[in-house]
Every structure is written in C-alpha cells, then in structure tokens.
Amino acid sequence: MSFVEPAERAELRAAVAGLAGKYGAEYYRARAKEGAYLTELWAEAGRLGYLGVNVPEAYGGGGGGISDLAAVLEELSAAGCPTLMMVVSPAICGTVLARFGTPAQRERWLPGIASGETIVAFAITEPDAGSNAHRLTTTGRRDGDDWVLNGRKTFISGVDVADAVLVVGRTEDARTGRLKPALFLVPTDAPGFEARPIEMDLVSPDHQFALFLDDVRLPGDALLGDPDTGLQQLFAGLNPERIMGAALATGSARNALDRAVAYANERAVWGTPIGAHQGLAHPLAQVKVELELARLMTRKAAFLYDTGDDAGAGECANMAKYAAGEVCARAVDQAVQTLGGNGLASEYGLGAAIASSRLGRIAPVSREMILNYVAQHSLGLPKSY
Structure with missing residues (x-):
C-alpha cells in the first residue's frame, strides 16, 4: 500500500x-x-x-x-x-x-x-433482530418454481428512489432443516411489498422506511447467486458498507472543518482573527489530526478489500468506521462552537449537520458493536454477548 x-x-x-x-x-x-x-x-x-x-x-x-x-x-x-x-x-x-x-x-x-x-436498496435490519443475521425472521419458502417472502424490515434507506431492494432473509436448508441466510432481489412494485416512511428529525434526502413483506411472490431467479453461499454473500457486502460509511463520515468532517477554518480566519474580534486564539485553534488542529488518521485507516481498509484480504479488511473497515464516526461528530461540534451563534443559523448549514453527524456513530453498525468486534477479534478477549 x-x-x-x-x-x-x-x-x-x-x-x-x-x-x-x-x-x-x-x-x-x-x-x-x-x-x-x-x-x-x-x-x-x-x-x-x-x-x-x-x-x-x-x-x-x-x-x-x-x-x-x-x-x-x-x-x-x-x-x-x-x-x-x-x-x-x-x-x-x-x-x-x-x-x-x-x-x-x-x-x-x-x-x-x-x-x-x-x-437497489439494501434491507437487513429488523425491528427485533437488528442486523443480527442469525436472528432474522424474514423467510423465503419455495412454492413450485417461485419463492414466497414474508417478514418485516426497518430503517431501510432510499426505498422511495429504488427500483428494487436486496432483502436479507432466511430459507430452510434441505439437508439440515435449519434456516440459513439468503438474499432476494425484490422489485419495489411487487404485490405484497409495502414501504412506510419513518418520520425522522434528521433532515436528509435519504429517507428511511419500514418494509412489510406479505406473501411477496418472486420468480426462482430472484434468489441471488448460489443458495448455499448466502452468509458469504452477506459478509461480502458488509465490509464495503463500513468502508463507504467511513468515507462519507470523513468527507463530512472535512466539510465541517473547512467551514470552521474559513470562519476562524475571517471573523475578527479585538483586532485579530479568532483563529489566532488557541482556545479555537487547538481543537480545530486536533480535529485535523484525527481526521487524517481516520482517512488513512479508511484507505488501508479499502486497499485490503480490493486486494482480496477479507479478514484484514474486516478488522480495518470496523476501525475506520469507528474513527471516522468519532471525528465527524467532533468536527461538526467544534465547527458549531467556532461559529458561535452563527453555527446554528440556517445560512451556515451546520445546525442540521449536528444530527446527521451522529449517524456515523450509529449506522450501519454502532460504535459499541465495533468495540465488541475489536475486543474479541483483535485483542482475543472473551465474547461478551
């Protein structure tokens, strides 16, 4: 690299x-x-x-x-x-x-x-199971050559602009009788498919939906790929998800930092720009350091993924997502503090960013679950859940 x-x-x-x-x-x-x-x-x-x-x-x-x-x-x-x-x-x-x-x-x-x-939207999260693929209740059963899908999903992004949703469900393993993960391509206009908007305080063009799948009949080729590789397919999408989440968060942190720095250079009180004062300069400098560290880990995770090192990419993607989420929230918070009252004025657009910057700490996986992962897989500590 x-x-x-x-x-x-x-x-x-x-x-x-x-x-x-x-x-x-x-x-x-x-x-x-x-x-x-x-x-x-x-x-x-x-x-x-x-x-x-x-x-x-x-x-x-x-x-x-x-x-x-x-x-x-x-x-x-x-x-x-x-x-x-x-x-x-x-x-x-x-x-x-x-x-x-x-x-x-x-x-x-x-x-x-x-x-x-x-x-194409992506639907894994459920009201009770969260994103735990082993606890999902959305199931697909064979009916002749077709599949019939039933279940619920929540906090699914962009269904209003999507042509289809890649739904993570489970099917019965013919050999063991147990349920195994499976991915289905479900058109958003399929009969029995309903998407209800979730009202959010977050002001974003990416809207959230609850999905209700009631006897959604799909052709046999709606099952993605090999029916025996569902879990592998799922995890193949999760590392890119974390890497991209980190990229979104670091880009958003850059945006907030740039706004704060520009304001601190222009806003003068008592004859000098406010950026000359260490009370503002040092926190912004700290954000810059943490931002560049997060960007480096994001690039490392992407490099490992692109070179086929799925195990190494998994660890680094989680770390990148954690670091990026933290610095995004910190960057927006410090930008608002730097601008003072203007930080909450609509003209500057930072007030709305306070809510959106929290997403990096929550989605697509919470920082607490990332710390669980690092504790267990990177440090070899006992599993806590």
Missing part, C-alpha cells in the same frame, strides 16, 4: 470535487427540506461514470475497486453532498451482485447500477 494515491485516483477526486462544487451544500439542504432526493446530482454523476467506478467494465463500470468508489463518496461529502445511496446501491448491492450474481442477474442489474439509472 502506498501512502500516495495513484494519479488516476487523484484525478478522479478532482473531477468529482468539481462536479459536486456545482451543486454544493445549499443544493443538498434545499432538496432535503423539500423532501426530495439529489436526483440531478445522482444522474449527472452516473452519466460521468462516477457511480460505477467499482463495477466491472463488462457491465459498464470503471473496473476499479472500493478504494475508487470511497474516493468518490468522500469528495461528494466534502462538498456538502453526502448520500447514503452510494453506500447502498453501488457499494453493497453492486459488490454482492458482481461477486455472486448469476450471469443473468449481473447482466440485468449491474449496467443500471453503474450508470445510476437503476438504484
């Missing part, structure tokens, strides 16, 4: 930053307040190939890896346009489909995911 990104990725970052700069935080906030999605930005990013940089070239993508896609999301977020759907559609669903989908499934879904013309 090089500590200097390849020239191609640096050029990709610059190009994405240029695109995102055309839209910016004002566009993001306006769309969020309208209850609308970032449709124009998403469509343009798709046309330019940025949404599919990790999708194989044979399916219209750039043939790159999660390192490249994470760079795209970080730059969008740094410009004030973070979107969870990049974590979900090209990263989780695109990765799982590329690695495990049948030839027909890859041909059906990947070109649209790469261009942004197709969006």
Whole structure:
C-alpha cells in the first residue's frame, strides 16, 4: 500500500470535487427540506461514470475497486453532498451482485447500477433482530418454481428512489432443516411489498422506511447467486458498507472543518482573527489530526478489500468506521462552537449537520458493536454477548 494515491485516483477526486462544487451544500439542504432526493446530482454523476467506478467494465463500470468508489463518496461529502445511496446501491448491492450474481442477474442489474439509472436498496435490519443475521425472521419458502417472502424490515434507506431492494432473509436448508441466510432481489412494485416512511428529525434526502413483506411472490431467479453461499454473500457486502460509511463520515468532517477554518480566519474580534486564539485553534488542529488518521485507516481498509484480504479488511473497515464516526461528530461540534451563534443559523448549514453527524456513530453498525468486534477479534478477549 502506498501512502500516495495513484494519479488516476487523484484525478478522479478532482473531477468529482468539481462536479459536486456545482451543486454544493445549499443544493443538498434545499432538496432535503423539500423532501426530495439529489436526483440531478445522482444522474449527472452516473452519466460521468462516477457511480460505477467499482463495477466491472463488462457491465459498464470503471473496473476499479472500493478504494475508487470511497474516493468518490468522500469528495461528494466534502462538498456538502453526502448520500447514503452510494453506500447502498453501488457499494453493497453492486459488490454482492458482481461477486455472486448469476450471469443473468449481473447482466440485468449491474449496467443500471453503474450508470445510476437503476438504484437497489439494501434491507437487513429488523425491528427485533437488528442486523443480527442469525436472528432474522424474514423467510423465503419455495412454492413450485417461485419463492414466497414474508417478514418485516426497518430503517431501510432510499426505498422511495429504488427500483428494487436486496432483502436479507432466511430459507430452510434441505439437508439440515435449519434456516440459513439468503438474499432476494425484490422489485419495489411487487404485490405484497409495502414501504412506510419513518418520520425522522434528521433532515436528509435519504429517507428511511419500514418494509412489510406479505406473501411477496418472486420468480426462482430472484434468489441471488448460489443458495448455499448466502452468509458469504452477506459478509461480502458488509465490509464495503463500513468502508463507504467511513468515507462519507470523513468527507463530512472535512466539510465541517473547512467551514470552521474559513470562519476562524475571517471573523475578527479585538483586532485579530479568532483563529489566532488557541482556545479555537487547538481543537480545530486536533480535529485535523484525527481526521487524517481516520482517512488513512479508511484507505488501508479499502486497499485490503480490493486486494482480496477479507479478514484484514474486516478488522480495518470496523476501525475506520469507528474513527471516522468519532471525528465527524467532533468536527461538526467544534465547527458549531467556532461559529458561535452563527453555527446554528440556517445560512451556515451546520445546525442540521449536528444530527446527521451522529449517524456515523450509529449506522450501519454502532460504535459499541465495533468495540465488541475489536475486543474479541483483535485483542482475543472473551465474547461478551
């Protein structure tokens, strides 16, 4: 792993930053307040190939890896346009489909995911089981050549803009009689599929939904890939999810820090910019240090994933997600403190970021569960749950 990104990725970052700069935080906030999605930005990013940089070239993508896609999301977020759907559609669903989908499934879904013309949401979390794949109650049963799916999901992002949802359920193992994980591609217009919005205090263009699957009948090829590799498929999508979550959080932290630094350089009290005072300078400098450390771990996790080291990537992806979530929350908090009353004024857009910055500590996995993982797998301590 090089500590200097390849020239191609640096050029990709610059190009994405240029695109995102055309839209910016004002566009993001306006769309969020309208209850609308970032449709124009998403469509343009798709046309330019940025949404599919990790999708194989044979399916219209750039043939790159999660390192490249994470760079795209970080730059969008740094410009004030973070979107969870990049974590979900090209990263989780695109990765799982590329690695495990049948030839027909890859041909059906990947070109649209790469261009942004197709969006696939991801549904694992349930009201009682959370994201514990061994406790999920959503089940698929065979009925002739079809599958019939029943269950509930909660806090599923972007169903309103999605064409389909990759649903994590369980099926019966014919050999053991036990339930095993399985992934189903469910069109959002399928009979028996219902999505209800979850009212949130968070102002975001990425809306949350509760899903109700009531005898949703699906064709046999709706089951993704090999029925015996469901658990492997699931975990193949979770490392990219954490890496992309870290990229979104570090980009958002950059955005907050940039706003705070610009204000601290311009705002003068008693004849000197407020940034000259250590009471503000030191906390901002600390955020900068922690931000660069989080970015390095995110890049390491992406590098390990792209080179096929799933075990190493799992540890680093969790650590990156933890570090990025922490520094994002700290960056926004310190930015608000630096701006004082202006930090809560709509003109500066930081007040709404207070709520959204907490997401990095909660989703897609809480910092407490990450610490459980590190304690058990990195330190070899006894399992606590």
